[in-house]
Amino acid sequence: MQLKTTAFSSQVPKKTFRVLGMMSGTSMDALDLVTSEFSWAQDSEGWSGQIIEGTEIPLGSHWPKRFAQLEEGSAIDWFECERDWTRWCANAIREVVDLSEVDLIVFSGQTIFHRPEQGWTGQLGSGAELFALLGASVPVVSDLRSADVALGGQGAPLVPVADALLFSTYEACLNLGGFANISLEQAGHRRAWDVGPCNLVLNALAQREDLEFDFGGQLARSGQIIPGLCAAWSQLPYHGMQFPKSLGVEWLHQSFWPILADAEQHGMLDTRDLLATATAYIASEIRSDAAGRRTLITGGGAFNDYLLHALTMPETREVRFAPVDAAVPSEDLIKGKEAHAFGFLGLIRWLGDRNVWSSVTGCSVSHLGGALWGKNAVSSPSPNAM
DSSP states (O other): OOOBOSOOOTTSSOSEEEEEEEEOOTTOSEEEEEEEEEEEETTTTEEEEEEEEEEEEEOTTHHHHHHHHGGGOOHHHHHHHHHHHHHHHHHHHHHHOOGGGOSEEEEOOEEEEEEGGGTEEEEEOOHHHHHHHTTTOSOEEEOOSHHHHHTTOOOOOOTHHHHHHHOTTSSEEEEESSEEEEEEEETTEEEEEEEEEOHHHHHHHHGGGTOSSOGGGHHHHTSOOOHHHHHHHHTSGGGGOOSSOOOOHHHIIIIIHHHHHHHTTTSOOOHHHHHHHHHHHHHHHHHHHHTTOEEEEESGGGGOHHHHHHHHSOOOSSSOSOOOEEEOOOHHHHHHHHHHHHHHHHHHHHTTSOOBOHHHHOOSSOBOOSEEESOOSSSSOOTTOO
16 A cells, blocks of 8 residues: 655665564553564655564563553652663564564654643653664664654654555544544545543453453443443543644543542442443544544454444444444554554654654644664655755
8 A cells, every 4th residue: 555755865775674663552461563564666656564573472460560650650760660671672572573684673662651731751661772782783763752742743643644655545544552543634634633542441441350351342242331421421621622632541540530430439330331331432432533434443442343343333322423434454454553653654764754744743843753773774864854
């Protein structure tokens, strides 16, 4: 799948690149290591990409607990955790990747804090240390969000640039991760935003039953939707905000969960009913943005059969708006698209071109985002570089 993009000059030494993309999302369940091959077609001035190999390494309980402790920790706690996390990631790479076959590593980092309205965001992971730990043999791109936030952007989502350049045959791209985010074309510009919570909420509710997650949405399917709670969540101010907008876990603690706490003042509600209600709420918010569009659906939520049903079923009183025209790809793309896309964004940065667009994040100017550790791909930037 290709789309014309900004030109890359003859300075680029080759037209096909093998990139390792690393991704650990807000669900904090696994580290995805995805090796992808990206090719530039000079005749069509477009990119294509394919996943060569993907590995999902579970984080277990240790890392999510340690990440959570950083919310109340000290600066020393942060740096020590970053050191340990980077070392753990380096060991994971050594175990599964032949570095001699990789041109570039893209280390997105683990988002711990995300407060763009205050002008900052925090991703755990040191690109410099990863570069050093791997023998300084392969260049590393890291810290892809900070420049965007400094330029007044949301710092997220960033993947829509890859959506536009690699998946243009779809009218929209939807990622069902910890949060659900969507990317689509509006008035000739790529737009993207976080629609609302997704797996972070569904998994937290399933954990009330000592389950890691609600497999296939089976518990949700057996529950009854609670209309008042569903409506209260849909009326949260975030959903009425205009683009650009994005979410962090802080929003869940400050806005989303207090509504459930109010609803449970006189006793715990049935988990099955809560999962059914949360699914209806999530699906309705997505349908309000993607109704009728041919939509590529990836991320862990694409394995939730009941959520997919809620996205594509006819409109009801609880599941509002027209259904989504869903396209669910192969398992490797469902699991690996985010890491695949971040690998591509890092490649664009390495080649000296803009990989963050103002139309996507709301930043003041489209720019080249990410820190580079190691050698540049070319001796001087491409004509479009800033």
